[in-house]
Amino acid sequence: MPYSTSSRRAAALIPALAALLALSACSPAAETAPGSGAGELNVVTSTTQLADFAQQIGGDDISLTSLLAAGASAHHFDPSPRELVALSQADVLIVNGAELEGFIDSAIEASGFTGTLVTAADGIDLAEAKEITAEGEDEAATGTPGTDAHGTDAHGTDAESGHEHGAETHAEDSHEGHDHASEPHADEADDHAGHDHGDHAGHDHDHDHGDHGDQGDHADHDHDHGDVNPHLWTSPRYASLMAAEVARGLAAADPEHADDYRERAAAYEAQLAELDSWVAEQFERVPAEQRVLVSGHDSLRYYLHDYGISYAGAIMPSFEDNAEPSAAELDELTARIKERGVRAIFVESSMSPKLARTIAREAGVTVVDGEALYADSLGPADGAAATYVGATVHNTRVILEAWGADVSELPATLGAKS
Structure with a gap:
């Protein structure tokens, strides 16, 4: 399959990325999100919402970087060389899934990321989300x-x-009818959460990001993500399930602090229920x-x-x-x-x-x-x-x-x- 525009752009960044990686041996890779901890687990998130979920659950046990800044949209995002450096050094990458991040596969390839990939949408019944998406389109x-x-x-x-x-x-x-990280899923954290993507090329994705092309080029870009509206987090009910998935991912990647992640996740999910x-x-x-x-x-x-x-x-x-x-x-x-x-x-x-x-x-x-x-x-x-x-x-x-x-x-x- 020929490279999409975004894949070609990521490939073009590889020489610059190599130079930055050489420099990064003596300097921080990227600015961490405000309030980030100084822990040993290096976590990168794709969106600002996921960064907040990770911070609420990770606390001081993680160091956190969000690829997207406040005000940015994943719909037309292209990672810079500095952001690819941050990804290359991550232990954990947390993404939304549901075909939101059209840039992520090429970014992983360009950065050489070999850590654990956590997909927050895995905590949600996407069949239900598909029905809700269809209902909204029918109503409009x-x-x-x-x-x-x-x-x-x-x-x-x-x-x-x-x-x-x-x-x-x-x-x-x-x-x-919805499970939470602090309840039945908590004991499954080490087994269920992020899958190791050391060999990312061998991973079978539910969708192909490479076909999205240049997010800013309307001639090449298909505006329809698929059958599921990817803005899952806008429902606090779904946000709680996504946070539970984040907790499972962090616990699996960092078993030493797994109990701390679960405890914070339980408190955060209670807050989301009150919200x-x-x-x-x-x-x-x-x-x-x-x-x-x-x-x-x-x-x-x-x-x-x-x-x-x-x-x-x-x-x-x-x-x-x-x-x-x-x-x-x-x-x-x-x-x-x-x-x-x-x-x-x-x-x-x-x-x-x-x-x-x-x-x-x-x-x-x-x-x-x-x-x-x-x-x-x-x-x-x-x-x-x-x-x-x-x-x-x-x-x-x-x-x-x-x-x-x-x-x-x-x-x-x-x-x-x-």
Whole structure:
């Protein structure tokens, strides 16, 4: 198979990488993420969300580097020689999976990474995620909501009985049927987590990243990642399962500190469960007919599903934030906004707001871009959205305030992290 554009770019970086590797023998490979520990386990993550999961679970037992910086998007990312050096020296690489990181295979090849690869999406039932993805696409096309994680539709009624579900039901059922690292999976950490990828060429991937081509070249790039929307982390329920997978990976790579990883993972998963309950309670106060959202791209699929929020569509006709909508697609979206009573268009931090502003003017609705949503990336280190919990709280507040709804105070355990 011929090299894709991204593979050719990675190959072209190899001479520069070799020079940097020679220099790196006497200097740090790359800057570590803020708050990183100084432990012996050298961990590299692909996204900012995974970096936060790794930091919460790894603590001072790991040294952490995130390939993506705050504000960057994995949809159009090309690692620099310095980032490839960091990858070459990693003991563990944590990726999202679900075909998010189109650059990762060529980056591994160019860097010579021989450590343990941990795929956070392995902790999630991707068959369920595929169904949720399809429901969202169908709803955007037909206007008919699917059902949320608790069997309710996007209007807050039971799919079979038609009964409303309150906050207590959500809090009790939120994580039913999902395993966590501190529970049954904890004893499997050494067996189940990361697989050793010392011989990466021999590893059988679930998908071929090489076919994605240049993320910035629309002539070569297929905007459709596949059947599963890769923004799995936007659901705190899924984020908890991804964090559990990260914990298993760290425990397998560093058995000496396995108990510490599991203990931190249990505490973090409890915090994510509380976050899930808090977010659900906020949206349950909003009348069902007002819970209709349009975003820059289809980045919040699982968040919308879990909290019974209707999805009227996105500006970019893709899971990605660099796709190109046609004039017909924009006209259709404008019509849906008017038909479904959408109250605001929300722009993600990784996107330009210009097109959203144009559509908002045509549809006669508000565009929320001053307080962008953090979906593809967390916020800057000194901001409220610097952590996953903080970003999720921020997104929830921004959406609710645009809808004119009140937001209750955070529990102390969440406020301390946001």
